[in-house]
Amino acid sequence: MEKLGIAITGSGSAVPETSMDNQALSELVETSDEWISTRTGIRQRRLALPTESLTTLATAASSQAIAAAGIKPTDLDLILLATSTPDDLFGTACRIQAQLGATKAVAFDLTAACSGFVFGLVTAAQYIRTGVYQNVLLIGADILSRWVDWQDRRTCVLFGDGAGAVVLQANDSDRLLGFALKSDGTQNHYLNLNYQASPQELIPGTQITQGTFQPITMNGKEVYRFAAQKVPEIIDKALFQANLSVDQIDWLLLHQANQRILDTVAQRLNIPEHKVISNLANYGNTSAASIPLALDEAVRQGKIKPNDIIATSGFGAGLTWGAAIFQWGR
Template sequence: MTRPGVGVAITGSGSAVPSTTLSNDQLSQLVETSDEWIRSRTGIGQRRVAQPSVESLASLAAAAGQSALDAAGLEATAVDLILLATSTPDDLFGSACQVQAALGASQAVAFDLTAACSGFLFAMVTGAQFIRSGAYRTVLVIGADVLSRWTDWSDRRTCVLFGDGAGAVVLQASEVDQLLGFEMRSDGSLNGCLTLAYQEQPQSLLEDISVSQGTYQPVAMNGQEVYRFAVKRVPEILEKTLFHAGIDRDHVDWLLLHQANQRILDAVADRLGIDRDRVLSNLVNYGNTSSATIPLVLDEAVKAGKIQPGDLIAASGFGAGLSWGAAVFRWGVVS
């Protein structure tokens, strides 16, 4: 529920991507594939990959966060809370505090939120609740992932999909609430369809005591199951969110989906009866950047002038967990 006089406005966006591009043709030198094969099945033409010792998860996240603050006209010291949605932190204890320090957001509490490709949407909803409760007035939400760290570059089923990047938005307390509705879901029974799993390597300490000293394995995915899950559950949750918000789908200006696969984007739009020219897409240039996809495509559309203040956006994130969610909001400050 929204407290009287305490709504949420999304007042700025930003993004950052690594400088190095990896094209489909270059990938064909690593695995048996081709530009035509990848584009026809995914819609992806290239992706960005972070260079070791040059670009970190924290540096990309901080750059995206600073860009969002600049767009909102805010100093970092005005931020009360930083939520970093990531599944690929530089430090397993969390990278949000590194981002806070890099930004100089000395007044902000910062923590990581892990929900894979649903992470940014879940973090945005979480940040909104802190504002609605009256606890904080300014929240910086960042989605960032460096999946190149955990991609099996010999597996053509997965290595063609993923890229690195970061995106961010600023949420601020507002008299007029612009977050009109949201829904979030999880189904752990489908967890095995998409994993970045820990694999233990037992190590004996004493005769009757062992510990695990393993590592994480590359991303593994059952692509067919994830596709079936997405094209069924995403339209459903978007319809529920719109219904509960009392909004007709014809009034939606933009459909903003996690950039997993162009076929999924097209199928969801078709099932909702939304024209494809109202579906935001940039995965041809970046691939699937996990929690970064939604804010990255949002920021590009804002900077290109496609999204204008007051535009109604229906967004959905979905992926590992399996998890999925939706949010309906108006862009910018609207009186």
Template sequence: MKSLVRQGVVLTGTGSAVSETYLDNHQLNQMVVTSDDWIKTRTGISRRHLLPAQDSLTTMATEAAQKAIDMAGIEPQKLDLIILATSTPDDLFGSAGLIQARLGATQAVAFDLTAACSGFVFGLVTAAQFMRTGTYQNVLLIGAEVLSRWVDWSDRRTCILFGDGAGAVVLQASDHDCLLGFQLHTNGTQNQYLKLEFQGQEKLLVDNIRVGQGTYQPISMNGQEVYRFAIQKVPEVIEKALYRAGLEIEQVDWLLMHQANRRILDAVAERLGIPEQKIISNLANYGNTSAASIPLALDEAVRRGQIKANDVVALAGFGAGLSWGAAIVEWGSLNS
């Protein structure tokens, strides 16, 4: 058996993908009673990309993954593990395996991870545990969602928020470790505030044996409770992750949170004392893409040169579960 050795993790590649189709606030005004000004004022969102019916999450996620692999400069056959963070797979049994096949990552084990809007942060920490023990050397982490499948497009409380997208990162083993600290939490007693639940009807089979059959219902959310939860818990979890990293808030170069609502981003930054110019956000153009939101924004920031080598980035995810978590990472490569 291979001996397990302590090793570090570095992020060496990013990628993202969205559909060219988008729905802006003016178009939404034709569907529900709302307005561009009302949506922008309350959420900061101007438009959201939507995946056409004939396309799949698998195709979009594979595109984002290939871009991350190309940036990292490795061959898909060198991947040991693929984690797909998603709550909206094409196949309820999981979509990671099909992504593995399409990439030609023949040596990689692949599985889905479901933690909704915290999924990318939870996936990052999960991947790091496999790598720090020396079990795996090269890991692909994808966050991808097609939330448009599960939105009630007649409910203006939720239909204005959500979009579709995919983002990916490649992590590779190194003597250096760029996952500096993390903290994860769940409170299932608040699950009812944001959910996408199964609703079945009783079906008689035989001899008084009954099962439930049905489908999942559209997303339901108590916006006020989620906002209250986020502005209280997210600053706390970032501070705890910084403590584990041995860093002060002043040493953070960039704050990159789950892109849920601009008021949440601003409130958390204000509580932490982080200036606006350090907030990375693409919420206006994509809306809430759940597990995809952090890697999608990360990829854009890296590719435009905003995030540079050795920059310290505070990542934070929060949402359904209710779950929340933070990871403090240093952007870098094997050569930096």
């Protein structure tokens, strides 16, 4: 009998060695540790060295997840890389596939900014539930320091670099209990990493554009308002689909954007503080990496135990947002 349920059987994470605390940041722009930590909860962030790449971080996180799941790289059928900051615009998942030696796996990138990991989780689940693939590696990884304007104090204090990964496997019982995904492109302009180009005339009468991507721009107030309203709603939707009530949740694992957002969402859902997973003080906002990074840390600390029910939600550029309710382990 074919196994058409899914289980998340292993996790891993990797961050650059170099960290920059708020004090050091205040030498770059006019800000202070007090200002940053009271408004965001962030105290430091990791920054990728020139010798580090998205591929190296993602491969390190993936190796841990594969080992934790008790499988070999050659057992993988599919590798999904959720990222907005690839090493190569044509995609970076194949580079990771080669580094891991996952010779049987098909690999591709998926972009949904800070919602990427949750969107990837749901995407991976479809392949397993339809019986197409049995073993899927899902990676969330971003090197946002590449695309931050280090003179813009509204954004440069927020972001950090990192990678997290999980292995999903076909299972007798389905451990993905419910999910919901949403997009609203009418609010796209609140958070962008835009391509900007100047026209060039190739030959008379034929123009093209060439340029590069411009640093992150964000309307912090609007993004905060969006998250505070939409995230509790979508978690409610996913809980309804899972036929669970809020008090049955063991852990609330949100995209680590801002401690105020975490607190507000938990309050609106009536989830007590001790159930809220937060590690953004050490890493800042690592975009697609934030959920798997926090998940792996909590698993390795022994906080998250097998069969614990986790409500997770990603939200960000697009604007996109989504939630998933899953049980940890087989």
